[in-house]
Amino acid sequence: MGRYVTISAKIPEELREEMRALKMNPSEVIREALENEVRKKKIEKLLKELENIKNLLTEPNETVKLIRETRDER
Secondary structure (H helix, E strand, O other), rough: OOOOOOOOOOHHHHHHHHHHOOOOHHHHHHHHHHHHHHHHHHHHHHHHHHHHHHHOOOOOOHHHHHHHHHHHHH
């Protein structure tokens, strides 16, 4: 991953005490949660892009137009 930066979050004191009692590492929990959320958002973005590509491929006229444009650019 490379370099690290510090991110802080305010949580209720009760939650902090529960985490301590359960010997949970807040940094590790936050890091994993952020990694999972980033992964989820990347997947959502890719799915949207795939949907756009699918729509283009299901429209023959648009596909032909894109192929012609690409060939004309050469």
